[in-house]
Structures are given as structure tokens and as C-alpha cells.
Amino acid sequence: MAGVMTALPGERKRVCYFFDSDIANHHYGSGHPMKPHRIKMTHSLTMNYGLYKRMEIFRAKPATRKEMAQFHTDEYVELLARITPDNMEAYAREQAKFNVGDDCPVFDGLFEYCSISAGGSMEGAARLSRDKCDIAINWAGGLHHAKKAEASGFCYINDIVLGILELLRYHSRVLYVDIDVHHGDGVEEAFYTTDRVMTCSFHKFGEFFPGTGELRDIGHGKGKHYSVNFPLRDGITDENYRSVFEPVISKIMEFYRPSAVVLQCGSDSLSGDRLGSFNLSMRGHANCVSFIKSFGLPLLLLGGGGYTIRNVSRAWAYETGLAAGMELGSEIPMNEYYEYFGPTYRLDVPATNMEDLNTREYLEKIKAQVFENLRHTAHAPSVQSHSTPTMPIDLDDDVDEDLDDPEERKPQRLMDAMVEKDNEFEDSDDEGQGVGPRKDRQSHANGDSNGKPSTTPAPVPATEAVPSMPTEQDGPAEAQADTSVAMADA
Numbered sequence: 390m391a392g393v394m395t396a397l398p399g400e401r402k403r404v405c406y407f408f409d410s411d412i413a414n415h416h417y418g419s420g421h422p423m424k425p426h427r428i429k430m431t432h433s434l435t436m437n438y439g440l441y442k443r444m445e446i447f448r449a450k451p452a453t454r455k456e457m458a459q460f461h462t463d464e465y466v467e468l469l470a471r472i473t474p475d476n477m478e479a480y481a482r483e484q485a486k487f488n489v490g491d492d493c494p495v496f497d498g499l500f501e502y503c504s505i506s507a508g509g510s511m512e513g514a515a516r517l518s519r520d521k522c523d524i525a526i527n528w529a530g531g532l533h534h535a536k537k538a539e540a541s542g543f544c545y546i547n548d549i550v551l552g553i554l555e556l557l558r559y560h561s562r563v564l565y566v567d568i569d570v571h572h573g574d575g576v577e578e579a580f581y582t583t584d585r586v587m588t589c590s591f592h593k594f595g596e597f598f599p600g601t602g603e604l605r606d607i608g609h610g611k612g613k614h615y616s617v618n619f620p621l622r623d624g625i626t627d628e629n630y631r632s633v634f635e636p637v638i639s640k641i642m643e644f645y646r647p648s649a650v651v652l653q654c655g656s657d658s659l660s661g662d663r664l665g666s667f668n669l670s671m672r673g674h675a676n677c678v679s680f681i682k683s684f685g686l687p688l689l690l691l692g693g694g695g696y697t698i699r700n701v702s703r704a705w706a707y708e709t710g711l712a713a714g715m716e717l718g719s720e721i722p723m724n725e726y727y728e729y730f731g732p733t734y735r736l737d738v739p740a741t742n743m744e745d746l747n748t749r750e751y752l753e754k755i756k757a758q759v760f761e762n763l764r765h766t767a768h769a770p771s772v773q774s775h776s777t778p779t780m781p782i783d784l785d786d787d788v789d790e791d792l793d794d795p796e797e798r799k800p801q802r803l804m805d806a807m808v809e810k811d812n813e814f815e816d817s818d819d820e821g822q823g824v825g826p827r828k829d830r831q832s833h834a835n836g837d838s839n840g841k842p843s844t845t846p847a848p849v850p851a852t853e854a855v856p857s858m859p860t861e862q863d864g865p866a867e868a869q870a871d872t873s874v875a876m877a878d879a
């Protein structure tokens with residue numbers, strides 16, 4: 390029985406969807422809430438609904454060490470490439486230095502896992518930049534906590550930063566929006582001192598990982614006012630989320646005028662998440678995708694958190710449908726994970742009656758302050774759209790790319806999309822009622838801040854001594870110089 394879907398009104402978008410079935414072969418370890426397997430469940434749903442008819446499906450070339458080192462330090466990438474469960478004892482010092490272990494464990498194939506995640510986001514960005522598609526999707530990406538030289542919050546390599554760097558080669562201004570329940574700290578930090586990227590995160594704030602993302606954290610130096618944080622309380626409903634998300638995004642579009650958008654669709658903001666504490670239904674979450682899509686800009690859709698995996702796959706499949714202009718029917722089609730979706734076997738993730746601690750007054754107050762901050766970004770930095778920013782490290786490929794170049798980042802069409810029948814149910818042990826048995830196992834897992842003070846500013850490049858407001862109508866040369874500063878030392 391194939392799934393039912395109906396075409397939505399509106400112009401049809403060209404969608405590139407990245408999936409590598411090898412992602413599901415990686416395990417963070419028994420009891421760890423992060424389950425790469427959820428990507429394959431999502432894929433199974435999308436394929437069985439028939440979405441392969443509406444989009445191009447690719448397996449990305451895994452990201453190389455050199456590519457990762459465009460953002461991360463060589464030493465950190467090297468550790469990820471070398472360390473295994475068998476040799477990890479020899480790397481005790483490096484593990485402590487780079488925060489590898491505990492929340493971010495060493496597991497077999499760790500580097501391959503990072504390569505798949507990052508490769509999809511980079512290739513998605515590359516195809517968007519080259520106008521090969523309108524929307525690129527990589528559910529294995531969105532790992533927003535990873536830092537330049539530090540693993541954090543289940544994330545090792547920041548595929549989002551790498552994808553945005555790729556977009557910045559062609560786009561003057563990139564907007565990053567993060568709807569994960571956790572603050573998008575790694576991406577914010579990477580672009581904290583540049584006006585070429587605006588980051589905007591809606592997240593739970595207060596006694597919650599990672600502890601950053603205060604309203605008053607707005608960027609620094611040339612990046613001042615180009616970081617937007619909307620701190621939220623537990624239990625936010627669809628209606629209340631929408632009442633702040635849509636006006637804030639509209640205001641950003643109006644003032645900042647980005648030419649490309651990256652949306653991190655962390656689904657731990659869904660109701661019933663094992664780690665999150667929001668109350669968004671699948672439709673409330675997906676409204677963010679529809680709304681962002683409605684602006685018609687090149688869009689990179691990425692995954693992120695999401696720990697009640699039957700709901701993660703529901704939401705991301707539904708959102709894949711929206712990207713492809715299709716509304717998926719509520720009856721879940723037969724697929725190899727069908728039993729995960731009982732007892733309802735419906736696509737919906739309903740909200741509950743939990744209390745919403747976000748009052749109207751609170752939301753209005755925060756929104757007003759965000760608007761006030763955004764006013765300073767009026768007249769977005771005007772890098773001429775044809776200028777190509779200087780990157781700190783050259784990519785292998787030329788800017789005047791030739792897609793026949795064997796070195797070019799070029800996706801392979803995925804041939805095995807429909808033939809995955811290996812019945813992996815080993816992750817079902819803690820897929821109970823949304824609250825795992827080891828909720829208190831880890832700092833990220835139990836929702837505690839890891840002690841990092843929320844007021845810690847992102848590292849400021851030494852070369853940028855004088856914090857200054859971005860001037861109106863910055864010329865291309867200045868914008869280029871700023872980019873290399875921000876990228877080199879973000």
C-alpha cells in the first residue's frame with residue numbers, strides 16, 4: 390500500500406534530497422538518545438509515500454578532512470579521523486581537550502558518520518549555489534553544537550557552518566534559522582563577528598543545554614545585531630510559536646534581505662520529545678518550513694536534534710513533502726519500520742495539554758526587543774551579488790566550476806533508495822513513551838547546562854580590535870575583508 394499524498398498549490402520547486410544509507414550503521418552506544426537510525430526511518434517514510442517521484446535523490450560524496458578543516462582545526466579533525474573504541478585510551482589527553490567522550494562518545498565509524506553528515510550539507514549548498522535546485526534537504530545534517538575545536542551536544546563536525554561557507558562563496562548574505570529546542574550555539578559562534586550571516590535561533594532557555602542564547606547576545610564587532618536569539622520557556626504551543634516565528638522572520642527578511650536561507654529543523658522541539666520540553670505538533674513545527682519556503686529563496690533544509698525517533702521521522706517526512714509541494718496523507722504507508730508507528734499508524738504528532746509557560750506578555754516583550762535590535766540592521770550589508778568572497782582556505786575546485794571535473798563536489802544519484810529491507814529494530818528498546826530510561830545519563834541528555842556561562846562572548850578575532858556597527862552600504866571590498874577575518878578566527 391503506497392502512501393497517499395496530494396499536491397499543494399503554488400509553484401513547484403526543484404528539490405535535491407541527500408541520503409546515505411550508511412548513516413544508519415552508526416551507533417552512539419546503548420542508551421544514548423541520539424540515534425542515526427532515525428534518518429533511515431525518515432527516508433523509508435518519504436520513499437513509501439512516493440516522494441522519490443517529486444525530487445532528485447542523491448548520495449553525497451563524504452566530506453574530506455580538508456573540507457572539514459575549512460572550519461575546524463586540523464588537530465581536531467585529525468583526532469576524529471584516528472580515534473576508535475580500540476585505541477581511544479591512547480588519546481585521553483586529546484579527548485579531554487576536544488570534549489570527545491561522554492555526550493559525544495567514540496564509536497566505530499565516527500569519522501565516516503561525520504563525513505556523511507557534512508558531505509550532504511556541503512553538496513546541498515553547492516547545488517543550491519549553482520542553481521541546480523531550489524531546495525536541498527539533508528536530514529543527516531544540522532549538527533549545530535559542534536565547535537571549531539570541540540565536540541558538543543552529540544555533534545562533532547558542524548556541517549551547517551561548512552554548508553554556509555559554501556553558500557557564502559556565491560551569496561552576499563545568508564540567513565540561518567534554528568528551530569531545534571536547543572540554542573544553535575556552534576553556528577552562532579562561528580559567525581558571531583560577521584554581517585555576512587545572520588543567525589536566528591528559537592530555543593528553550595534557562596537551566597537547559599547548552600546554556601547560551603540569551604536575548605542580549607546579538608553579535609559582536611561587525612556582526613553586532615546579526616545574531617538573533619529568541620529564548621523560550623517550556624510548553625510552547627503551535628499558536629504561540631507561530632505568533633513570534635512569523636513576525637520575526639518577516640522582519641529579518643525585510644531588513645536583512647538574505648539571498649539564501651539555511652533552516653535547521655531540529656525536531657526535539659516537537660511535543661513528547663525525549664529531551665525537549667516544547668509542545669509543538671508536527672504541523673506547528675512544519676509551519677516553520679512552509680513559512681520559510683514561502684519567501685522563495687534558495688533553501689537548505691537540515692536535520693538536528695530529535696530523540697523520540699518515531700516522531701522525528703514523521704515530522705521530517707512531512708516536511709520533505711512540503712518542500713516537494715506535497716501534503717502527505719495521515720495514513721502511514723506500509724514500510725519496514727511500520728511497527729514503530731503504532732498504535733495509531735498515523736502521520737500526525739499531536740500536541741498535549743501541557744502548560745505553556747510562555748505568556749503573551751512574555752512573548753510580546755521579547756519580540757519587541759528583537760525588533761528593536763533588528764532595526765539596526767536596516768540596509769543590509771550590500772556585497773555585490775556577483776562578488777565571490779575570499780575564503781580562508783581554497784576548496785579543491787575552482788570557482789568557475791566545471792561539473793565534469795572529477796575533483797568537483799558532485800553528488801551521485803542514489804540507486805538503492807527503494808531497496809532497503811534490513812529490518813533494523815535494535816533501536817526500539819528505548820522508543821517507549823517518549824521518556825527514555827536513562828534520561829539522567831548525560832549533561833545534554835538531562836537538559837542541564839554544561840556549566841558554560843551564557844554570557845561568554847564568542848571568540849573575537851584579534852585583528853578586529855574596534856567593535857563597530859556595520860555601516861550602511863558597505864562596499865564589496867570591505868565585506869570581503871570582513872569575511873576572511875570572521876572565517877579565519879570565528
Ligand SMILES: [Zn+2]
Nearest residue numbers: 569571657694
Ligand atoms: Zn537539540
